Amino acid sequence: MSALQVTWFLLIGVLLxxxxxxxxxxxxxxxxxxxxKKDQHRxxxxxxxxxxxxxxxxxxxxxxxxxxxxxxxxxxxxxxGFYLAMMLVLFALIFRAVSLEYRNKEDSSAWxxxxxxxxxxxxxxxxxxLGVALGNILRGLPLDSQMNFTGNFFTLLNPYALLIxxxxxxxxxxxxxxxxxxxxxxxxxxxxxxxxxxxxxFYLIILMVTHVITVITQxxxxxxxxxxxxxWLIPVLGIFAVVMIKVFxxxxxxxxAFVFSSLAIAFHMxxxxxxxxxxxxxxxxxxxxxxxxxxxSSSSLTLTVMLVMALVGMPFVLGYTIWVYxxxxxxxxxxxxx
Numbered sequence: 001m002s003a004l005q006v007t008w009f010l011l012i013g014v015l016l017x018x019x020x021x022x023x024x025x026x027x028x029x030x031x032x033x034x035x036x037k038k039d040q041h042r043x044x045x046x047x048x049x050x051x052x053x054x055x056x057x058x059x060x061x062x063x064x065x066x067x068x069x070x071x072x073x074x075x076x077x078x079x080x081g082f083y084l085a086m087m088l089v090l091f092a093l094i095f096r097a098v099s100l101e102y103r104n105k106e107d108s109s110a111w112x113x114x115x116x117x118x119x120x121x122x123x124x125x126x127x128x129x130l131g132v133a134l135g136n137i138l139r140g141l142p143l144d145s146q147m148n149f150t151g152n153f154f155t156l157l158n159p160y161a162l163l164i165x166x167x168x169x170x171x172x173x174x175x176x177x178x179x180x181x182x183x184x185x186x187x188x189x190x191x192x193x194x195x196x197x198x199x200x201x202f203y204l205i206i207l208m209v210t211h212v213i214t215v216i217t218q219x220x221x222x223x224x225x226x227x228x229x230x231x232w233l234i235p236v237l238g239i240f241a242v243v244m245i246k247v248f249x250x251x252x253x254x255x256x257a258f259v260f261s262s263l264a265i266a267f268h269m270x271x272x273x274x275x276x277x278x279x280x281x282x283x284x285x286x287x288x289x290x291x292x293x294x295x296x297s298s299s300s301l302t303l304t305v306m307l308v309m310a311l312v313g314m315p316f317v318l319g320y321t322i323w324v325y326x327x328x329x330x331x332x333x334x335x336x337x338x
Contacts, residue, residue: 001278004303005293008070009277011310015066017269019059021175021262022321026053028176030096030123031169032195033116041188042116044332046100048183051328053100055321057093062317069306073147073296074280081141081149082133085156089126096122124169131168135161138214138221138272140282143289147296160217167210170203171265174245178258185331193249196257200246207242207268211235220282221275231274238267 026049036042068075079086099119103112139160142150177199180192214221225231241264248257276282280296283289297303
């Protein structure tokens with residue numbers, strides 16, 4: 001295990017965390033979309049995420065590309081094993097994008113309702129299935145000696161993975177509701193605050209249940225925590241951040257509530273990474289078949305060249321992201337944008 005391999009393990013974690021924080025709020029907004037009845041409110045929801053959603057998804061593409069280049073065996077195993085699930089996520093994201101663009105192309109109630117349903121499904125399915133995918137990685141996959149996935153689609157729909165999927169859904173819905181609190185005024189802002197309060201309770205309860213079940217049923221994820229007790233601070237800080245969401249929400253300090261929601265996501269992702277390391281895909285039935293950062297890694301030359309490219313390219317990505325969010329900051333109206 002080399003320093004370059006560890007560096008890329010951490011960088012991929014950063015990229016996927018960035019995706020979860022940024023695309024998490026617009027998936028959350030989309031998951032709440034079906035609960036709005038007024039066309040004015042639906043337009044405002046679309047306008048709130050309209051300038052950001054496509055840029056946010058770049059983080060997922062970059063993370064997947066980094067896995068492909070840095071740890072090709074992980075990419076081959078996971079994407080072949082999760083093929084049907086990933087296709088569902090891909091088609092959902094495509095349909096969500098098309099719904100955003102086409103929803104108001106015709107002045108027809110039936111036309112809008114059809115695209116509204118597509119936008120909602122295209123948001124809630126990825127919010128759930130991406131968590132299910134993470135749950136399967138944490139639990140481990142049935143692998144053979146050639147690093148091939150030996151299960152099927154229904155293998156992925158196990159109770160633990162579905163539980164992680166529900167955590168992800170609750171996390172994103174809370175995050176999206178808080179984003180709406182910052183981006184809207186009036187009746188919709190009050191509605192968003194009520195959504196945030198309700199989603200927060202689900203988020204906290206399902207998160208605590210998941211931690212307990214993980215300790216009981218997934219002992220392989222505790223090895224690093226037992227060896228280095230200071231790592232327990234990571235999940236504790238994640239729970240603390242979730243609690244602080246409620247504290248600042250009650251005080252109507254919505255910006256800080258959103259910041260702590262983002263921090264909670266980062267700590268949850270770090271909790272997963274600390275439990276997995278140095279594995280990237282644990283072997284479900286035989287730990288000796290686990291795919292580690294050493295066994296899955298590209299050559300040192302490839303990792304070095306990629307690191308140089310990342311150091312050159314990432315400032316541009318971050319700069320563009322900051323520019324977009326500053327340019328489109330502020331409250332949204334129903335009659336502008338989407």
